[in-house]
């Protein structure tokens with residue numbers, strides 16, 4: 001079972017993930033043309049790869065042949081992802097558990113150059129006092145940026161309100177994310193941490209100054225990301241529908 005109580009999708013950390021119907025449509029076409037061949041895991045990896053290219057990022061070739069898992073339990077979610085509140089050491093640990101380096105952490109975080117976030121993922125970085133004035137809680141956040149965020153995310157805001165991750169070029173895969181970090185305008189605490197930490201500051205500066213360097217590095221780190229824990233051979237299966245296992 002992949003949907004419903006206690007599955008990976010049911011964990012609140014996964015609540016904002018969308019696009020499942022798009023993956024299912026791609027699967028429908030593939031099953032019609034070429035049954036039992038392309039896994040849902042491959043479709044998702046290729047969709048992520050294509051999203052980067054379609055928004056102006058680097059073109060990357062990645063291997064296919066992933067097989068789909070048969071087990072989905074909510075308790076597997078939290079230990080395998082990061083939270084925006086993590087310290088640098090916690091992030092490094094989670095990444096190294098997957099064979100990813102400190103370099104990969106800085107490069108892959110650059111994905112926050114596109115897309116959006118719900119207010120709840122950064123609202124604890126500032127507070128609104130009784131007069132409506134912004135009080136900065138996290139001093140690594142630029143206060144005028146925090147002011148803007150508070151206006152977009154007032155306490156009265158609906159939980160569905162979203163803001164752009166990279167306000168000026170949220171639809172463009174560029175190195176603007178790193179430029180934002182340099183001016184203390186990282187949206188999540190986990191973004192700001194990359195500039196605050198001595199181990200990663202220089203790399204952030206280099207990426208902010210050299211988009212080509214970001215694009216080349218992205219190719220390498222994304223390749224590693226899409227190779228983690230891949231099932232091959234007789235492990236798993238090729239699902240017929242991405243929303244359920246075959247059995």
Ligand code: HEM
Pocket residue numbers: 016082083084085091105108109111112114115116117118119121165188190
């Ligand atoms: C380093 C640790 C990371 C943390 C703590 C983190 C956290 C988050 C959070 C909280 C959001 C907003 C979710 C919401 O409120 O709707 C988000 C959005 C996003 N993240 Fe990350 N993320 C991390 C790494 C990554 C990586 C490695 C990638 C891709 C390689 C990535 C790609 C994205 C994208 C594309 C969005 C925007 C999604 C959308 O527009 O729907 N993130 N991230």
Ligand SMILES: [Ca+2]
Pocket residue numbers: 113114166169170171172173174175176177
């Ligand atoms: Ca951008």
